[in-house]
Structures are given as structure tokens and as C-alpha cells.
Amino acid sequence: MGLFVRIWGIRTSIRVWHMDELKYQVDLLNAMNEKLSREEKMLRLICETSNSAFLYYNFADDKFQTVANWEHFFGFTVADARDLNRLYDCVEEQCVIPLREVLFIEQQKLQSQSIEVKLRDKHICVQVEVNVVYDEAENPTDKIVRFRDVTKLNAQNDELTYLAYYDVLTGLYNRNYFVRLMSDFVRKAQEENTTVAVMFMDFDDFRRINDGMGIIVGDELVQVFGQFLSELMGDHIVVSHFNGDVFCIGIYDPCGARSVETLYKTIRERLKRPFRLSGGQEIFITVSVGVAECPEAATSTLELINCAEIVMFKAKAMGKDKVLYYEGTILDEFLKNANIENQLKTAAFQQSFTMYYQPQFRTNDRKLRGVEALIRWKNDDGKMISPAVFIPIAEKSGTIVPIGAWVIEESLQAYAEWKRKYHYPLVMSLNISAIQYRQPDFIEQMLHLMEKYDVAPSEIELEITESVLIDDFTEVTEKLAVLRDIGIKISLDDFGTGYSSLSYLKGLPIDTLKIDKSFIDTVVTDENTRIITESIIYMVKKLGYETIAEGVETEEQYRYLNEIDCDNIQGYLLGRPMPSEKIESLLADMTA
Ligand code: C2E
Ligand code: CA
Ligand code: CA
Numbered sequence: 385m386g387l388f389v390r391i392w393g394i395r396t397s398i399r400v401w402h403m404d405e406l407k408y409q410v411d412l413l414n415a416m417n418e419k420l421s422r423e424e425k426m427l428r429l430i431c432e433t434s435n436s437a438f439l440y441y442n443f444a445d446d447k448f449q450t451v452a453n454w455e456h457f458f459g460f461t462v463a464d465a466r467d468l469n470r471l472y473d474c475v476e477e478q479c480v481i482p483l484r485e486v487l488f489i490e491q492q493k494l495q496s497q498s499i500e501v502k503l504r505d506k507h508i509c510v511q512v513e514v515n516v517v518y519d520e521a522e523n524p525t526d527k528i529v530r531f532r533d534v535t536k537l538n539a540q541n542d543e544l545t546y547l548a549y550y551d552v553l554t555g556l557y558n559r560n561y562f563v564r565l566m567s568d569f570v571r572k573a574q575e576e577n578t579t580v581a582v583m584f585m586d587f588d589d590f591r592r593i594n595d596g597m598g599i600i601v602g603d604e605l606v607q608v609f610g611q612f613l614s615e616l617m618g619d620h621i622v623v624s625h626f627n628g629d630v631f632c633i634g635i636y637d638p639c640g641a642r643s644v645e646t647l648y649k650t651i652r653e654r655l656k657r658p659f660r661l662s663g664g665q666e667i668f669i670t671v672s673v674g675v676a677e678c679p680e681a682a683t684s685t686l687e688l689i690n691c692a693e694i695v696m697f698k699a700k701a702m703g704k705d706k707v708l709y710y711e712g713t714i715l716d717e718f719l720k721n722a723n724i725e726n727q728l729k730t731a732a733f734q735q736s737f738t739m740y741y742q743p744q745f746r747t748n749d750r751k752l753r754g755v756e757a758l759i760r761w762k763n764d765d766g767k768m769i770s771p772a773v774f775i776p777i778a779e780k781s782g783t784i785v786p787i788g789a790w791v792i793e794e795s796l797q798a799y800a801e802w803k804r805k806y807h808y809p810l811v812m813s814l815n816i817s818a819i820q821y822r823q824p825d826f827i828e829q830m831l832h833l834m835e836k837y838d839v840a841p842s843e844i845e846l847e848i849t850e851s852v853l854i855d856d857f858t859e860v861t862e863k864l865a866v867l868r869d870i871g872i873k874i875s876l877d878d879f880g881t882g883y884s885s886l887s888y889l890k891g892l893p894i895d896t897l898k899i900d901k902s903f904i905d906t907v908v909t910d911e912n913t914r915i916i917t918e919s920i921i922y923m924v925k926k927l928g929y930e931t932i933a934e935g936v937e938t939e940e941q942y943r944y945l946n947e948i949d950c951d952n953i954q955g956y957l958l959g960r961p962m963p964s965e966k967i968e969s970l971l972a973d974m975t976a
Contacts, residue, residue, distance in 0.1 A: 431451050432453060434452065435533055436533075437454040437457050438528060438531075439462055439529040439531070443524050443526065444525065447463075448464060457503065457510065471483070475502065479502060486499045490524040490527065495515065497514055498514065512531055515527070515530075553610070556623050557622060557624040559626045562632055566622070572636065579638065580634065582678075583634075584632055584674040584695070585631045585673045587609075587669050588700070588705055590602065597665070604661045612654055616650065616651075621642055644709075648673060673707040674699055674710070675692060675709045691715060724763070724774055728777060728781070728787075736762060737760065739760070739964070740962055740963060741755035741798070745954070745958050747933075747946045751974065752974050753811060755967055779818075788816065788820040789829065792829075796812070796839050796844075800838060802967065803839075806968075810843065810971075813847055814847065815847045817852070827863060830844075842873070845875050846875065847875045847877040868895070873895040874894045874895055876896070879897050879899050880899060881902060889929075890927065896930040897924050898954075901934045901935025903917050904936055908944055930951050930952070933952070934954050934955065936953045936954065938957060
């Protein structure tokens with residue numbers, strides 16, 4: 385006798401011997417059933433929690449079966465091939481044919497394939513993945529179709545894609561994507577023999593807005609300006625927000641309405657009006673723009689953007705609020721400066737500098753009043769580089785601190801030597817940069833060196849420029865007051881070149897005023913300069929300051945300055961900057 389049991393399609397035959405054995409076989413069967421139902425439960429749970437629906441098709445039975453989350457996707461079940469038509473009705477029209485093809489991949493002898501379809505009513509994206517199992521004779525036996533909701537996943541991917549291409553603050557292209565788009569422009573321009581322009585744009589004095597009004601206001605300003613710039617986007621124009629207050633516009637084949645000139649004009653026009661922020665603030669801004677074109681400035685995208693940036697820096701240095709176009713000289717100057725900066729760093733430690741001293745004479749008797757210490761530098765190639773070139777670079781990189789310390793020590797040492805030899809009452813004028821004044825131990829260092837070389841405070845004069853005062857008025861004037869209390873003289877250098885107004889001179893902690901060479905140059909020929917110079921000297925004398933005219937080159941200038949009672953003169957007429965030995969000869973003459 386035989387007992388047939390069907391468990392998941394497997395036919396099992398149990399031969400019955402006697403009762404014990406029968407019981408044993410029943411227990412075994414129950415145990416197997418239980419194991420199978422556990423496994424079935426597990427598989428069902430896996431299917432259900434997979435957020436997918438499955439359609440199973442058995443080729444032998446020609447039967448369909450729907451499994452797991454079918455209801456999430458469809459309001460009907462698929463029992464046979466005719467029901468598939470209802471499936472096609474559910475998807476958007478353009479998906480019908482691809483869906484039909486993927487559902488019957490066995491016709492192409494394929495094992496698996498997947499496509500994405502959109503469900504018409506539910507507006508969800510579904511990935512349809514079909515797997516077909518073949519037997520040894522390569523006949524299909526089973527087919528499993530998996531429907532997976534990928535709406536969320538796609539949205540996440542979209543967000544990642546967005547972040548990869550766009551800047552969150554402004555919604556403009558980000559730097560990386562801009563570079564990619566520009567690379568396409570550049571490649572295309574090379575093929576079509578045309579040009580690509582980059583406008584590198586930076587707010588002027590953005591730090592002041594950020595510091596003064598807070599970064600939230602700064603961010604909003606960047607945002608609204610970015611919105612305005614986005615309106616300039618077009619077929620051949622891409623706009624990008626790089627970071628902070630930096631924007632870049634790329635133009636393919638710039639001409640006519642999409643020429644740099646036209647775009648800049650539109651921007652300038654907009655900047656005449658303030659930007660209104662959500663807090664009610666109305667802010668005016670100006671921007672500096674550097675322009676470089678491919679192939680003139682560079683043929684690689686990154687170089688092109690770099691060039692435009694360097695040109696923008698130059699536009700800033702030239703007074704901001706302007707557009708500047710690439711010229712080879714701008715790049716040369718930049719590279720030269722970068723090179724100087726590198727050389728300066730080593731020079732500061734090898735101390736490959738020398739000091740020159742330029743005599744200053746009293747106007748009335750042409751007697752030596754003092755000397756101005758002026759640094760000289762021979763670079764690695766043995767070329768003399770002007771301090772007017774390298775001092776600003778040293779100031780930017782901070783190298784001015786060790787260089788400045790060396791200048792003071794070297795000059796005081798020379799002074800001590802002259803004093804010991806000639807006992808001539810002389811003033812040593814030293815040029816001091818803002819960064820040096822800002823060093824917390826500047827005064828201490830000064831005192832230490834004066835003591836070391838036995839130089840009295842009254843024998844020293846420190847020259848400052850107006851920009852030092854403007855940038856850090858309170859901090860610097862406090863320090864100057866301390867230095868003056870000690871007895872050191874303070875001199876205001878290059879007067880007339882900066883913000884100088886006579887009324888502002890009042891109350892400054894200074895002893896001496898140096899009238900800039902630019903005045904002296906035209907003092908004889910230009911009536912207006914004469915009027916100004918005369919009123920400066922008149923006023924300054926009333927305030928009790930000593931005056932020095934700089935850059936006196938002719939007898940005529942000298943005579944005139946003597947007439948209007950300028951106290952001292954300094955210039956090539958009576959003495960160029962010279963090495964210490966030459967000053968010694970002068971001192972020897974004076975004391976003879
Ligand atoms: P400055 O302080 O205005 O120095 C005067 C500059 O005018 C010097 O140029 C001097 O050589 C030049 N000069 C003097 N008389 C005449 C003249 O009659 N005609 C003409 N054409 N030029 C004349 P130099 O030595 O090249 O210095 C340039 C600038 O570099 C200085 O301008 C000063 O700002 C800076 N500098 C020089 N040495 C030092 C230093 O040791 N420390 C700091 N911080 N700056 C320095
Ligand atoms: Ca000076
Ligand atoms: Ca000067």
C-alpha cells in the first residue's frame with residue numbers, strides 16, 4: 385500500500401509496513417511539513433518586506449501567480465496571459481512597448497533584463513526586472529518578474545545629482561560642473577574655430593558686509609545677486625557660483641547680445657540699484673571682473689579660469705568696481721610676483737639685503753638733518769629689485785616681519801657706528817609697515833635694539849603711511865602715542881597721495897610730515913599744486929609739525945621750497961640713497 389503526499393509539487397511515496405513504522409512516517413511527514421511551512425513563511429516575509437511585487441510564471445503549467453506586495457502596485461491579479469493587458473493599461477503610454485518586450489525576454493533567449501516604467505495613476509516609478517530560468521535543453525522553465533518602487537531612490541539620486549551640479553545657496557551651477565561645461569565649450573570652440581570667454585567676478589569689500597552685517601545677510605546678498613545673474617543664462621551663456629562672493633560666467637562665441645561688454649553693461653546697470661533683502665535692508669554693491677578668452681589667454685579650461693581670476697585681482701588692485709581684460713603683461717607681473725615671493729622667503733633668512741641711506745637736508749643752510757633708511761635687495765639672479773615692488777609682496781606674505789626686524793637692527797648698528805665716529809646730531813628715519821606695528825612685541829623690540837646699540841629715542845624717527853592709520857586707526861595711534869611718550873619721532877610719509885585732508889591732520893600723534901614727490905614734481909609748473917603745497921606747509925607749521933619735501937630733483941624746486949619755508953628737503957638733487965660708507969664721507973664733510 386502506498387500513500388501519496390504532495391508537498392510543493394514533490395510527490396512522495398510512503399510504504400506502510402506496520403503501525404510503528406506508519407507512526408514514524410507520519411511524524412516525519414509532519415516535521416517536514418512544518419519545516420516547509422517555516423521556509424515558506426520566511427520566503428513570504430522576505431518577499432513582502434522587499435517592497436516589491438512578484439509575478440511568477442511557470443512555462444510547463446502556463447500559469448501566472450502574483451506574490452508579495454502586488455496590491456501596492458496594481459488593483460488586480462494576473463492569472464493568465466490575458467491579464468497582462470491590464471498591466472499595460474496601468475503604465476504610461478510610452479512605456480507599453482518596452483514593458484511588453486521585457487516581459488517576454490525568453491523570445492530573445494535572454495536571461496534577465498530590467499526597465500523603468502511610470503505608473504499612470506499613481507505617479508510612481510517602477511523598476512521591472514525579469515529573470516528567466518532555462519533547463520539543460522535551453523528551454524525556459526520559470527519566469528520571475530519583479531516590480532520595485534524606485535520613486536524615492538530616484539528622488540535621492542536626483543538630489544545627489546543636483547548637489548553634484550548645482551550650488552545649494554544660489555541654485556546656479558557649481559564650480560565643478562561649470563568647469564565641465566566650459567571644457568565642452570572650449571572643445572567645441574577649437575573645432576569650430578571660435579572663442580570662449582570667462583568673466584571672473586568678485587564682490588568688492590564683501591568682508592565689510594559680512595563683518596558689519598553678519599554672514600546671514602552676506603549669504604542672502606549672494607543669493608539675490610545669484611538670482612539676478614541667473615537671468616543672464618542663455619543658450620551659449622553659463623553662470624556659476626564658485627564660492628563665497630565669487631561668480632563666473634562662461635560665454636561661447638561671445639558676440640552681440642552675448643558679448644562681455646553687453647553682459648557687463650547689464651550687470652553695471654543693475655548694480656546702480658540696491659539689492660533688497662528680506663530683513664528690509666537695501667545694499668549697494670560693486671564687483672570687480674577679470675576677463676580671459678580662449679585661445680588668446682589659454683587653451684585649457686582651468687588655465688583660462690585661472691587667468692580670468694588673476695585679471696580680476698589686477699582689477700581690484702586698480703581700484704575695484706571695474707572690468708579688466710586679459711593682457712600678457714598682467715600674467716607676467718603675477719608670475720614675477722609669485723617668483724619674487726618665493727625668493728623673498730629664502731632671502732629673508734639668508735639676509736641677502738643691504739641698507740642704503742638717503743640724506744635729508746635742512747633747507748635754509750643745507751646742513752644734514754638725518755637719513756632715511758631704504759632697503760636694497762639683489763635677487764638670486766643678481767638683479768636689483770626695487771623695494772616699491774617687493775615690500776608690498778613681503779607685506780602680503782608676512783615676510784615683512786623678519787625683513788623689517790633686520791632693517792631696524794642693521795640701521796641702528798650703522799647709526800651707532802656713525803655716532804661713535806662723528807658725534808653729529810642726526811635723525812635716523814625708518815620705514816615701518818602696518819604689519820610690523822601690529823606685532824604685539826613691536827615696541828619692546830624697538831626698545832631692546834635701542835638699548836643694544838645705545839641709540840636715544842630722540843635720534844629715531846618712524847615713518848608711517850596714511851594707509852596704516854586708516855586700516856587700524858585706534859590700535860596704531862595708541863602704539864604711536866606710547867612711542868612718542870618715549871621720545872621717538874613719528875613722521876607721516878607720502879602725504880598727499882592718500883586720503884589726506886588737512887583737517888584730518890589735526891590731533892594725529894605725529895611730529896613730521898613728508899610731502900610726497902608727486903607734489904614736488906609739479907610744484908614749479910602747476911599753479912594749483914603750488915597753492916595746495918603752500919597751504920599744507922602753512923597749516924602744518926601752525927600745528928607744530930616739521931616738514932620734509934621728498935623727491936627734490938632741481939634747484940628750482942629747492943629754491944621755491946626754501947621760499948615757502950619748507951623745513952627740509954630730500955631728493956636726488958642733494959643726495960641719492962647711498963651705502964653706509966658714503967654717509968660717513970658726508971658726515972666727515974659736515975664735521976670737518
Ligand atoms: P618712500 O618711503 O617714499 O621712499 C622714498 C623713495 O623715493 C625711495 O625709493 C627713494 O629712493 C626715492 N627717491 C628719493 N628721492 C628721489 C628723487 O629725487 N627722485 C626720485 N625719482 N626718487 C627719489 P626706494 O628706495 O625705491 O623705496 C621705495 C619705497 O619702498 C619707499 O618709499 C618705501 O615705501 C619702501 N621701502 C624702502 N625701504 C623700506 C624698508 O626698509 N621698510 C619698509 N617697510 N618699506 C621700505
Ligand atoms: Ca619713507
Ligand atoms: Ca615717501
